[in-house]
Amino acid sequence: MLQTELLPLRDPNAGIRQRFGRLLRGLGPLGCVAASFIVLVLLAAILAPLIATHDPEVGSVARRFQGPSAEHWFGTDQAGRDLFSRIVWGARSSLIGAAAIVLITSVLGTGLALIASWRGGWVDALISRVLDVLFSFPNLLLAIILVAVFGKGLWPCVIALAVAYVPYTARVIRSVAMRERGMPYVRSPQLQGIGGPTIVIRHLVPNVAPQVLTGATINFGYAMIDLAALSFLGLGVQQPAADWGLMVATGKEALLQGHLAESFIAGGCIVLTVAAFGYLGERLGGRKAAGRTR
Amino acid sequence: MSVEIHGLTLDLSSSGGTARILRGISLDVADGESLGLVGESGSGKSMTLRCLLGIEPAGATVGGSIRVNGRDVRTLPDSELRRFRATEVAMIAQNPHAALNPVLPVRRYLAEGLVDAQGLEPGDASERATALLGEVGIADVERVLAAYPHQLSGGMLQRVVIAGALAGNPGLLLADEPTTALDVTTQAEVAAILSEERRDRGMSMIFVTHDLDLAAAVCDRLAVMRNGEIVETGTAAQLRDRPEHPYTRALMAARPLLYGKEGPRASAPPHDASR
Amino acid sequence: MPQHRPTTHPGSGPETPVIEALHVSRTFRLGRGRDVRALVDVSVTVAPGTCLAVVGESGSGKTTLARAIVGLERFDEGEIMLAGEPVRSRQRRTELRRRSRHIQMVFQDPNGSLNRRLPVRVAVEEVLEVHLGLRGDAARQRSGELFDTVGLGREHLDALPSQLSGGQRQRVAIARALAAEPAVIVLDEAVSALDVTVQAQILDMLDRLRQERGVAYLFITHDLSVVRQIADDVVVMRRGEIVERGSVGDVLDRPQHPYTRLLLDSAPRPGWVPRRRLNTKEDTA
Numbered sequence: 045m046l047q048t049e050l051l052p053l054r055d056p057n058a059g060i061r062q063r064f065g066r067l068l069r070g071l072g073p074l075g076c077v078a079a080s081f082i083v084l085v086l087l088a089a090i091l092a093p094l095i096a097t098h099d100p101e102v103g104s105v106a107r108r109f110q111g112p113s114a115e116h117w118f119g120t121d122q123a124g125r126d127l128f129s130r131i132v133w134g135a136r137s138s139l140i141g142a143a144a145i146v147l148i149t150s151v152l153g154t155g156l157a158l159i160a161s162w163r164g165g166w167v168d169a170l171i172s173r174v175l176d177v178l179f180s181f182p183n184l185l186l187a188i189i190l191v192a193v194f195g196k197g198l199w200p201c202v203i204a205l206a207v208a209y210v211p212y213t214a215r216v217i218r219s220v221a222m223r224e225r226g227m228p229y230v231r232s233p234q235l236q237g238i239g240g241p242t243i244v245i246r247h248l249v250p251n252v253a254p255q256v257l258t259g260a261t262i263n264f265g266y267a268m269i270d271l272a273a274l275s276f277l278g279l280g281v282q283q284p285a286a287d288w289g290l291m292v293a294t295g296k297e298a299l300l301q302g303h304l305a306e307s308f309i310a311g312g313c314i315v316l317t318v319a320a321f322g323y324l325g326e327r328l329g330g331r332k333a334a335g336r337t338r
Numbered sequence: 339m340s341v342e343i344h345g346l347t348l349d350l351s352s353s354g355g356t357a358r359i360l361r362g363i364s365l366d367v368a369d370g371e372s373l374g375l376v377g378e379s380g381s382g383k384s385m386t387l388r389c390l391l392g393i394e395p396a397g398a399t400v401g402g403s404i405r406v407n408g409r410d411v412r413t414l415p416d417s418e419l420r421r422f423r424a425t426e427v428a429m430i431a432q433n434p435h436a437a438l439n440p441v442l443p444v445r446r447y448l449a450e451g452l453v454d455a456q457g458l459e460p461g462d463a464s465e466r467a468t469a470l471l472g473e474v475g476i477a478d479v480e481r482v483l484a485a486y487p488h489q490l491s492g493g494m495l496q497r498v499v500i501a502g503a504l505a506g507n508p509g510l511l512l513a514d515e516p517t518t519a520l521d522v523t524t525q526a527e528v529a530a531i532l533s534e535e536r537r538d539r540g541m542s543m544i545f546v547t548h549d550l551d552l553a554a555a556v557c558d559r560l561a562v563m564r565n566g567e568i569v570e571t572g573t574a575a576q577l578r579d580r581p582e583h584p585y586t587r588a589l590m591a592a593r594p595l596l597y598g599k600e601g602p603r604a605s606a607p608p609h610d611a612s613r
Numbered sequence: 614m615p616q617h618r619p620t621t622h623p624g625s626g627p628e629t630p631v632i633e634a635l636h637v638s639r640t641f642r643l644g645r646g647r648d649v650r651a652l653v654d655v656s657v658t659v660a661p662g663t664c665l666a667v668v669g670e671s672g673s674g675k676t677t678l679a680r681a682i683v684g685l686e687r688f689d690e691g692e693i694m695l696a697g698e699p700v701r702s703r704q705r706r707t708e709l710r711r712r713s714r715h716i717q718m719v720f721q722d723p724n725g726s727l728n729r730r731l732p733v734r735v736a737v738e739e740v741l742e743v744h745l746g747l748r749g750d751a752a753r754q755r756s757g758e759l760f761d762t763v764g765l766g767r768e769h770l771d772a773l774p775s776q777l778s779g780g781q782r783q784r785v786a787i788a789r790a791l792a793a794e795p796a797v798i799v800l801d802e803a804v805s806a807l808d809v810t811v812q813a814q815i816l817d818m819l820d821r822l823r824q825e826r827g828v829a830y831l832f833i834t835h836d837l838s839v840v841r842q843i844a845d846d847v848v849v850m851r852r853g854e855i856v857e858r859g860s861v862g863d864v865l866d867r868p869q870h871p872y873t874r875l876l877l878d879s880a881p882r883p884g885w886v887p888r889r890r891l892n893t894k895e896d897t898a
Contacts (some may be wrong), residue, residue: 236743237712251730525881526879527879527890591813594812594836594842
């Protein structure tokens with residue numbers, strides 16, 4: 045209270061430079077490193093065709109298991125494919141999959157949460173119980189069941205994981221929305237006889253949006269790991285496509301023969317990206333926003 | 339216990355820049371005297387108390403000196419500062435619910451202070467706790483001792499907090515809006531207890547409040563604060579009859595009167611309204 | 614028993630009361646047989662252009678009464694009439710809309726009463742749209758006029774709540790209430806969270822609005838001094854019941870009920886000395 049009275053007011057029209065400065069301060073030094081790394085991965089994914097030095101899916105057995113060289117920066121895998129190009133292209137499927145999961149989860153979870161909190165009563169009870177049931181399935185198990193039904197591949201995995209994540213998002217957003225719903229700024233339009241959908245969209249959505257956003261950032265990391273796990277198990281992205289999780293799996297056999305590069309580099313990419321997203325989400329709003337406790 | 343604050347300044351820096359919260363506060367409290375620090379929100383009255391205890395918020399830069407019984411508490415070594423906080427001053431805050439651990443009964447709250455800070459035997463501590471609660475006007479002591487904070491009303495809890503504050507026989511009591519969260523009848527009760535106990539024990543007190551009349555009732559002298567400065571100091575009668583600073587006059591005039599003719603109410607006092 | 618005294622409202626005549634609540638009761642069931650009787654046979658009447666204060670401490674039922682009257686809370690028994698028309702305990706949206714033309718509410722919390730992510734004018738404009746069908750420039754124009762009325766500069770129309778002080782936010786809330794041009798506004802501890810200098814200004818403004826527009830107030834508060842400033846009549850509530858009612862002069866200067874006297878004795882004022890009561894045995898919360 046004291047601070048808000050005396051500190052210089054926050055100006056919504058502050059210059060871009062000022063806003064950017066505030067963002068950087070909010071992120072902290074490590075946060076800036078994490079953000080830079082994510083930008084790097086994003087660029088790799090977007091510009092993969094330009095950056096990749098070779099076709100990621102074609103190789104020659106004659107060139108299998110080569111070490112790093114000027115021709116192959118990270119070396120080659122057991123099929124003789126260029127590892128650098130596969131990492132670059134792999135960023136694409138890993139990021140697209142995770143992004144799709146987070147998008148679906150956020151929209152679905154937020155929507156359910158808002159409906160539950162606005163309608164209350166039996167609607168809330170029904171939605172909450174269904175989500176509780178979903179909660180009790182381990183994410184991967186749910187995904188495996190869905191894959192068994194719809195077949196292997198990236199998209200069945202994405203849909204399965206998105207569904208599995210909905211309860212996490214919905215639960216948190218519901219509690220935030222419940223709190224906001226009782227506030228006078230929501231009560232007042234309600235008393236005017238303004239329709240529920242209007243109030244929800246005009247008043248509730250902007251006030252839960254920050255939680256949705258930080259939740260999404262943290263979930264992104266989990267989504268990448270779970271997708272990689274599914275690829276590793278052979279349920280997700282299929283050979284010969286490039287995908288980090290898949291590369292960890294195919295590199296597994298090479299490990300036994302003493303060729304560490306494929307698994308290690310792909311695994312490292314996963315770990316670093318997930319860590320970067322996790323840290324960023326933490327700085328932006330905290331783990332609570334994602335509803336995760338583990 | 340006497341307090342001399344001289345030229346106290348506090349700057350608070352945050353991502354939005356640096357703001358000067360206290361602009362050179364100087365005040366004295368004589369041994370056994372009670373001083374009311376009166377001001378509106380943002381005047382810096384609570385922050386002054388926090389500086390006295392050395393618990394200013396992160397990012398604060400403090401200047402000036404605060405002497406308690408002649409020692410500058412700002413330069414005390416950590417161990418002595420801890421002892422100062424534990425045994426010589428006691429703080430009573432606005433919200434008693436925040437002062438007590440919700441999962442422990444009242445008995446444990448009081449025993450903690452008596453056993454850990456005072457070094458009493460548990461048996462003696464229990465006896466002392468009973469006596470203290472009696473002093474702050476609690477009739478059914480046993481029930482209150484066994485109760486958890488959520489089972490008691492705000493007024494009852496604030497009495498428990500006062501009992502806990504008295505437990506250490508402090509020479510200086512710091513009260514930060516101790517009755518603001520209470521109902522008006524409870525406020526009168528708690529204010530009475532606080533001011534009687536203080537007088538009987540010869541403690542000094544700094545009483546922070548936004549309510550001039552309440553401060554006048556429990557304090558010997560008042561200091562009116564605004565925007566991090568003390569604008570005027572004097573007895574309640576002086577401030578009421580011969581207020582010198584325009585802000586004191588505005589504050590006096592703004593009070594809604596319970597009795598007497600409705601005078602011309604303050605229109606716009608020099609600050610606020612449109613900021 | 615409530616003590617009834619004849620009261621005269623300035624300007625009250627044969628007009629229909631803007632609010633008439635008759636024998637309203639409400640019990641909260643907390644389960645395990647623990648019931649809280651929040652309202653017990655409460656009757657209040659507000660004549661056009663007058664101000665009725667409802668005063669009481671926490672748990673007195675004063676806020677429950679206000680919420681029941683505006684339709685935020687059900688009531689179990691009794692009848693509430695707005696402008697002579699009975700309202701049901703549960704409303705549909707169309708009925709809320711019709712009623713909110715007549716009655717508006719201002720809440721205590723100046724922080725929560727406005728959406729912190731939208732410019733404050735939206736709060737006023739959405740009311741204008743619903744009740745007067747104003748949109749776009751017309752709504753903006755009218756919002757500006759309302760801001761003038763409540764003593765806020767038009768430059769604040771596009772401000773976010775965080776850029777305004779508590780008093781200014783409460784002015785916006787009052788502008789929102791006025792937007793529907795209601796006959797009566799329910800103010801639930803609307804000035805309690807404000808500094809006294811700001812409180813005085815808001816009370817002055819409310820007084821002025823009443824004279825200029827003839828709007829009536831149902832003024833919920835715990836503060837008897839504020840009652841003296843603003844109200845014509847007052848009811849004193851305790852544990853869901855009305856213990857005393859009458860004109861402000863009668864009740865504050867010649868209180869009949871011991872509880873009213875206790876409230877008056879407890880209120881800080883010049884020359885006041887707080888005293889301990891003898892019986893400090895407490896009602897458990």
